[in-house]
Amino acid sequence: MCGIVGYIGNRKAIPVLLSGLSKLEYRGYDSAGVAINENGKLRVEKCKGRLTSLEERLKTENLDGGMGIGHTRWATHGEPNDINSHPHISQSGEIAVVHNGIIENYIQLKEFLVERGYNFKSDTDTEVVAHLVEHYYKGDLLDAVMKVIDEIEGSYALGVLSKDNEDMFVCARKDSPLVIGLGDGENFIASDIPAILEYTRNIYILEDKEVAVMTKDSVKVFNSLGAPVKKEVFKVNWDVEAAEKGGYEHFMMKEMYEEPKVIRDTFSPRIINGELKLDNINITKEEIDNLQKIYIVACGTAYHAGVVGKYIIEKLCKIPVEVDVASEFRYRDPLITDKDLTIIISQSGETLDTLFALREAKNKGSRILSIVNVVGSSIARSSDDVLYTWAGPEIAVASTKAYNTQLTALYLVALDFALKKGTISKEEADNILASLKEIPAGIEEILKDKENIQKFAHRHYNAKSIFFIGRSLDYALSMEGSLKLKEISYIHSEAYAGGELKHGTIALIEKGTLVVCPMTQDSLFDKMVSNIREVKARGAVVLAITQQRHKEELEKTADLVLTIPDVDSLIAPISAVTPLQLFAYYMALEKGCDVDKPRNLAKSVTVE
Numbered sequence: 001m002c003g004i005v006g007y008i009g010n011r012k013a014i015p016v017l018l019s020g021l022s023k024l025e026y027r028g029y030d031s032a033g034v035a036i037n038e039n040g041k042l043r044v045e046k047c048k049g050r051l052t053s054l055e056e057r058l059k060t061e062n063l064d065g066g067m068g069i070g071h072t073r074w075a076t077h078g079e080p081n082d083i084n085s086h087p088h089i090s091q092s093g094e095i096a097v098v099h100n101g102i103i104e105n106y107i108q109l110k111e112f113l114v115e116r117g118y119n120f121k122s123d124t125d126t127e128v129v130a131h132l133v134e135h136y137y138k139g140d141l142l143d144a145v146m147k148v149i150d151e152i153e154g155s156y157a158l159g160v161l162s163k164d165n166e167d168m169f170v171c172a173r174k175d176s177p178l179v180i181g182l183g184d185g186e187n188f189i190a191s192d193i194p195a196i197l198e199y200t201r202n203i204y205i206l207e208d209k210e211v212a213v214m215t216k217d218s219v220k221v222f223n224s225l226g227a228p229v230k231k232e233v234f235k236v237n238w239d240v241e242a243a244e245k246g247g248y249e250h251f252m253m254k255e256m257y258e259e260p261k262v263i264r265d266t267f268s269p270r271i272i273n274g275e276l277k278l279d280n281i282n283i284t285k286e287e288i289d290n291l292q293k294i295y296i297v298a299c300g301t302a303y304h305a306g307v308v309g310k311y312i313i314e315k316l317c318k319i320p321v322e323v324d325v326a327s328e329f330r331y332r333d334p335l336i337t338d339k340d341l342t343i344i345i346s347q348s349g350e351t352l353d354t355l356f357a358l359r360e361a362k363n364k365g366s367r368i369l370s371i372v373n374v375v376g377s378s379i380a381r382s383s384d385d386v387l388y389t390w391a392g393p394e395i396a397v398a399s400t401k402a403y404n405t406q407l408t409a410l411y412l413v414a415l416d417f418a419l420k421k422g423t424i425s426k427e428e429a430d431n432i433l434a435s436l437k438e439i440p441a442g443i444e445e446i447l448k449d450k451e452n453i454q455k456f457a458h459r460h461y462n463a464k465s466i467f468f469i470g471r472s473l474d475y476a477l478s479m480e481g482s483l484k485l486k487e488i489s490y491i492h493s494e495a496y497a498g499g500e501l502k503h504g505t506i507a508l509i510e511k512g513t514l515v516v517c518p519m520t521q522d523s524l525f526d527k528m529v530s531n532i533r534e535v536k537a538r539g540a541v542v543l544a545i546t547q548q549r550h551k552e553e554l555e556k557t558a559d560l561v562l563t564i565p566d567v568d569s570l571i572a573p574i575s576a577v578t579p580l581q582l583f584a585y586y587m588a589l590e591k592g593c594d595v596d597k598p599r600n601l602a603k604s605v606t607v608e
């Protein structure tokens with residue numbers, strides 16, 4: 001939610017800010033803006049719309065200067081318009097602020113400031129920060145920002161520029177991500193690493209309530225008490241190309257094509273001479289034996305991966321598992337204890353609800369094992385054990401390759417626990433691992449066959465409502481297929497357990513209603529065939545997705561059968577999701593939607 005970037009050095013700031021913002025647009029894209037200090041004068045340009053609108057505007061303005069801050073917005077307070085865009089400026093025009101997060105006590109702070117003569121121009125929560133910094137500013141910008149962060153409640157990543165300070169700016173964070181890039185005679189801040197990766201690989205990751213003073217030759221970090229903090233340099237080991245489209249029309253397609261590689265990257269280093277060895281997972285056999293329950297907590301696509309996790313952990317490890325949506329879990333006072341393990345799943349590692357759910361579980365004594373994609377993210381740093389999904393940067397708002405790797409990681413955890421607990425034999429584990437190793441090649445085959453899905457999408461993109469039905473792991477898969485479709489094609493869709501449809505929702509099935517049926521579970525195949533007959537009897541058009549071995553049989557019932565290479569039912573969701581992702585992609589494309597940046601969404605949800 002919102003991207004911020006900042007620069008100080010010998011280059012002109014504007015091109016650095018714009019290039020950084022272009023890499024952060026996935027975080028929000030309803031407006032954008034920049035502020036620079038040009039010879040002791042603050043100059044601000046901002047406007048509603050995508051970054052390209054700001055770039056157009058900047059062509060006619062000659063904004064010079066080597067220090068500035070920039071912002072790309074996902075609106076929380078106040079509609080997307082020019083005035084609500086960031087940066088926000090203080091009363092005197094001498095302080096400029098960019099912000100990611102939500103200031104929860106902004107109404108009280110606004111009243112305080114209004115009483116003291118401050119006039120508000122925007123509807124945002126952020127504007128209070130600009131005025132408050134001015135209120136406390138007595139010539140020391142760091143001191144003023146420290147006072148402000150002492151007063152504001154909620155989440156923030158902030159970049160603060162002042163007119164008086166031509167050679168320094170200040171940044172701070174709490175519960176919203178912010179990294180500092182260290183250059184030679186130049187330094188950077190950004191909400192995410194890709195924004196500054198073309199300039200530096202040396203990064204400081206700011207911790208909650210840390211504040212930094214940025215000059216071109218130094219970065220000084222302080223804790224909330226004002227004491228200096230010695231930071232460790234984190235070296236980024238991936239390339240900037242990983243966050244670029246590389247010839248594909250959309251990031252989403254590029255990321256689907258990366259699935260075979262990233263699945264391999266997630267399991268290969270963890271199978272050494274046929275033995276499963278999970279790095280950074282230190283939970284012992286004794287602790288696993290004594291677990292009462294496992295909670296899996298996540299949001300969106302990561303939550304759907306968690307639903308698959310529930311099925312497989314219960315099946316392989318014989319440990320009861322509850323799966324929760326993070327925003328529910330954190331407020332429902334869960335009955336979690338130190339005898340339970342919490343598995344947190346997150347691509348970004350920064351999703352606010354998930355992070356707070358983690359804290360809730362931790363406060364109640366639970367051990368935290370997280371499955372995270374972004375190294376050094378808040379969730380990773382707050383966990384006892386971390387299993388990284390090596391999916392690389394995922395830029396498209398719709399999550400694809402991250403999901404496949406989350407599933408891969410969950411299978412590895414389930415197998416590791418089951419082996420330690422003795423609920424499966426080494427031979428059974430080897431068979432599952434052998435199936436896992438076949439998945440990447442299977443997805444390569446699925447991707448070769450994508451035209452079939454495209455043709456089907458071409459015929460059906462005008463559908464008003466689509467149902468996904470499946471049983472067991474296919475029900476979990478249906479949820480993900482349905483979410484993917486609605487988030488990028490804006491077609492209403494719902495996922496149901498195959499047996500549940502007739503308890504009400506079947507009333508909505510009429511002539512021509514499209515029903516998508518993942519059918520990868522051999523033991524439930526016949527039950528699903530009956531469900532297909534039920535919907536077809538009411539006029540539905542059925543798209544089924546199954547293993548090659550069921551094709552002939554299924555073609556007798558479904559209207560179109562898409563196949564995935566033969567794979568064991570237990571492991572099938574990892575490859576069976578790819579046709580669902582392709583289906584959503586082509587439906588969105590046919591409808592002319594912006595596949596990578598769907599309306600109202602942002603990649604990283606760092607607000608409640």
Ligand code: M6R
Pocket residue numbers: 299300301302303345346347348349350351354397398399400483484487603604605
């Ligand atoms: O970064 P996270 O995995 O924590 O994000 C969770 C969800 O916000 C995310 O999966 C979202 O649902 C995606 N847009 C789905 O494609």
